[in-house]
Amino acid sequence: MEFCFIGDPKLKQQSEEISFENDSKDEIQEIIDNLKFTVVATRGVGLSAVQIGILKRIFVTNYGGEIKVFINPEFMYKSEEGIHDDEGCLSIPGVSAKVTRPSVVTIKFYDIDGNEHIETFEEIMARIIQHESDHLDGILFIDRLSPARKSVIRKKIDLARKNRQKHIEYFNTVIIPKIEFVKSKESKS
Numbered sequence: 001m002e003f004c005f006i007g008d009p010k011l012k013q014q015s016e017e018i019s020f021e022n023d024s025k026d027e028i029q030e031i032i033d034n035l036k037f038t039v040v041a042t043r044g045v046g047l048s049a050v051q052i053g054i055l056k057r058i059f060v061t062n063y064g065g066e067i068k069v070f071i072n073p074e075f076m077y078k079s080e081e082g083i084h085d086d087e088g089c090l091s092i093p094g095v096s097a098k099v100t101r102p103s104v105v106t107i108k109f110y111d112i113d114g115n116e117h118i119e120t121f122e123e124i125m126a127r128i129i130q131h132e133s134d135h136l137d138g139i140l141f142i143d144r145l146s147p148a149r150k151s152v153i154r155k156k157i158d159l160a161r162k163n164r165q166k167h168i169e170y171f172n173t174v175i176i177p178k179i180e181f182v183k184s185k186e187s188k189s
């Protein structure tokens with residue numbers, strides 16, 4: 001498994017919808033498992049498939065003691081009212097900034113069995129879901145900043161980009177063993 005850090009062209013690409021007819025369930029399950037293990041091992045609050053190098057419209061959230069899976073997500077409603085709050089991204093190490101996003105969203109998505117779900121989320125979950133959905137459209141949270149705000153963190157973004165190879169090495173040597181550990185614990189329980 002690879003992990004995509006800023007500077008990786010995949011992060012700018014549009015991810016493809018899952019086809020419940022053509023994509024094998026085993027393959028979809030494998031993507032989901034890798035996302036779950038990785039989000040736990042990295043202590044992230046969310047992770048999209050593109051971040052582990054797979055351009056498919058799937059992401060997971062890891063918030064409030066629960067991991068939720070979203071396949072082919074589609075927003076049905078976004079509130080006018082927005083919240084301005086801190087955001088970061090596992091693919092852009094060392095960078096955080098305040099981003100304004102709608103505070104309430106309603107989203108349609110599918111589970112592994114192809115069942116449709118419609119749910120409403122607010123506050124932090126709404127933020128995580130929008131951040132992860134953006135990844136599926138090749139959008140990073142820093143793309144949502146005004147030029148003035150982006151210029152404030154420009155140096156940190158450039159540093160994350162410059163250190164991409166180091167971040168990949170760190171992922172391979174430190175995070176991958178953690179993922180293997182999480183996996184082995186899961187398979188025993």
Ligand code: NI
Binds near residue numbers: 088090131
């Ligand atoms: Ni992210």
